[in-house]
Amino acid sequence: MAGVSLKCGDCGTLLKSVEEAQEHAELTSHSNFAESTEAVLNLVCTTCSKPCRSKTESDLHTKRTGHTEFVDKTLETVKPISLEAPKVAMEIDDNASGSGEAAEEMVVPDVDNNILEELEAMGFPKARATRALHYSGNASLEAAVNWVVEHENDPDVDEMPKVPANSNVGPAKPALTPEEVKLKAQELRERARKKKEEEEKRMEREREKERIRIGKELLEAKRMEEVNERKRLMFLRKAEKEEEKRAREKIRQKLEEDKAERRRKLGLPPEDPATAAAKPSVPVAEEKKISLPIRPATKTEQMRECLRSLKQTHKEDDAKVKRAFQTLLTYMGNVAKNPDEEKFRKIRLTNQTFQERVGSLRGGIEFMELCGFEKIEGGEFLFLPRDKIDSAIINSAGTELNSAINNPFFGVL
Known part of the structure; x- marks a missing residue:
């Protein structure tokens, strides 16, 4: 099978012609090209007629415009590739055909002049308007404006497009009056402005919801931390009070024992009768408190x-x-x-x-x-x-x- 494309050996990109290969080489400094039987993909958007040369390009188009339907026209546009430089005339051997054949002529594509004038009236340069009409399939003024919005950052957006002379077909579209052009342009601008405002409002709402959610989570975490800290401090204070109470009780018991021991050494009676009558239950209480640590209760x-x-x-x-x-x-x-x-x-x-x-x-x-x-x-x-x-x-x-x-x-x- 004859070659239908040129493939870059450095990055694998498929190119339709020698001109594209030269442009690719100038942009990337790649120089390893070979003839390939793999055709360059041609996916045409059914909504705006934009051609896409790869699945990645169609995915980006879908992401920007929301268009999801594409028609594969690769086989319709595939043709053997010429490996001769575009500016050099190709001469056929006189013994083979007896006539010379020049390289395929590239011309500006035919577009709807009425829509072209409307775009120029809206302030678009002629080259950009022609490119937009060509790649949007001359579908409508709105489709051309949408194409310009999507590709306004392309490096070649203001270059006049070229197509082979034998494939140049000019469609006819009904014209709009100057008043209709102005109204249509104003409508498109207003629609784009509203769409942008709605998107900004939606993003702001999402950001506000996220800020509120994070704020609630931080407040709840702080509240729980404060509650746990209060519980811990209360528990520690309670434990310290109990320990201090037990320590004071032991000191009191020790003082009572020392007092009784001093009275015994001095030969004094164990207790004053009046004190014993006033506190008949003290020895019992003391006995209980002394036995608490070792009692298996x-x-x-x-x-x-x-x-x-x-x-x-x-x-x-x-x-x-x-x-x-x-x-x-x-x-x-x-x-x-x-x-x-x-x-x-x-x-x-x-x-x-x-x-x-x-x-x-x-x-x-x-x-x-x-x-x-x-x-x-x-x-x-x-x-x-x-x-x-x-x-x-x-x-x-x-x-x-x-x-x-x-x-x-x-x-x-």
């Missing part, structure tokens, strides 16, 4: 005393104590969040990290046993059975650990 009190004992036993190393509390809090948090995961409920006692952080400290393992952990397999593991998980105890353990970590008065007495 509630797990919470036992866990608090266990943590206090751990801190007092290792008070020379605050960093180690705080790390132990944080590790225990992590264990309790993992159990609370993932009660069905056995890996969070089973701990090897010989694990080096566990020993360094919790196991080697007096009271660490006892605290975990208070939370429900049991020694299994000969004391090699600490294990919390799934059916023995008590959410209230786990939550209480977390509360006591938080208090031990954040309360500066925890365990000082």
